[in-house]
Amino acid sequence: MVIGHRGAPGYLPEHTRAAYALAFAMGVDAVEPDVVVSRDGVLVVRHENEISGTTDVADRPEFADRRTTKTIDGERVTGWFAEDLDWAELATLRARERLPELRPASAAHDGEEPILRLRDVLDLAAGAGRGVVVEIKHATFFASIGWDIAELVADELRSSGFDGPLWIESFEASVLDRVRARGIPASYVYLLEASGxxxxxxxxxxxxxxxxxxxxxxxxxxxGISVDKAVLLRPHPSVVADAHARGLQVFTWTCRPENRFLERRFRLPGAAAALGDYRSEWGVIRSLGVDAVFVDHPDLGVAFFSPQN
Structure with a gap:
């Protein structure tokens, strides 16, 4: 299965309507929205709850007083946070490319699109007949400020009527337990970092x-589990076989073709933004029999990983 990681961020600013539409057009099986919470409890689709890297909030004088510093999952972060703005305020923001130095063609579309809610992505996927992989972000942090994100996600999925293929994932297994306990029919996937x-x-x-x-x-x-691809590229990885032997699926993230994101042995001469020998790296991953991959460039992912290819 090929999953459009935040849509098609190799080409357009992530988590925008255009990025999701492009991912569907390029043939992905599902898309992955990350969800955080607004001040009024709306599930907003952003990579992180700190939003200055992916929106124009820092350039908006009306929100200058919202800049602050917080501790998020043990790290001090300074910026603007989704939970400090109502959805009506967030809806006025415009999306920006998160990695403009690496993806200038995507950055050329900065300011064109508003940010989305989870409900918007569910509706887009339903219209396209594709699946959704909902990633729940920072559940423990949101609980510390009074939001049960498991309850919010469960309520949104139930009220949306979305009946397509659905996966729910998080780096925190306890929030998956809480969503499942609320009776949401989905596949639950535990995200695993290479360290920490x-x-x-x-x-x-x-x-x-x-x-x-x-x-x-x-x-x-x-x-299932979803592992950092660095785990699979180590010598003699057994995690895929171990998980399959116990009836669990294995996803991996994130397959990107640029030199900057490839393991050193697969990089080619050129800038960080140049395409490296991604086919060889992806070939190692494919040979291990993973069940799903997250990709930033859906056309390249579909061409390489889809069974018919």
Whole structure:
């Protein structure tokens, strides 16, 4: 399965209507919206709750007083945050390319589109007949300021009437438990970093989760895992086989073709933005039998990974 990671951000600013439409047109099986929470409890589609990197909020004088510093999942972050603006205010913002130095063609579309709500993406996917992979961001942080994002997601999915293929994922397994407990029919996928530990369970490092014993503990709790591709590119990875042996699917993120994102051995001469030997890197990933990949360039992903190709 090929998943348009935030739409088609290799070509257009992420999480915009145009980026999702392009991903559908290029043949993805599903798209992945990241969700955070506005001040009035609306589920907003942004990569992070700090929004100055992907919107024009920093240039808007009416929001100058909203700039602040917070601790998000243990890190000090300064900027503008979705939870400090109502949806009516957020709806006035315009999306920007997150990596303009790397993707100037996408940055040329800065300011053209408003940001979206989760409901908007669900409606777009339903209209296109495609699936949605909802990533829940910063559940523990949002709980600390009074928002149960599991309840918000469950309510939105139920009220939207979305009946297409649905996956719900997070780097925090506890929020997946809470959404599942609310009776939302979906496949639940635990996101795993190559290093570190989840903020909701810091005593259990991600590396421990990816052992055979760690995967045993996930059986019956989730339907799959989604691992940083760096894990799969290490010598003799066994996580895919271990998960499959226990009936769990394995997703991986994020397959990007530019030199900057490729493992060093697959980079080609040229700038960070130049395409490297992505086919060789992706070939290693494909050979391991993963069930789904997240891609920034849907056309390249579909051409390489789709079974008919």
């Amino acid at each position: 530990a989840p903020v909701d369970d810091p005593s259990t490092p991600y590396a421990e989760v990816m052992t055979a014993a760690g995967i045993d503990a996930l059986v019956g709790r989730v339907d």
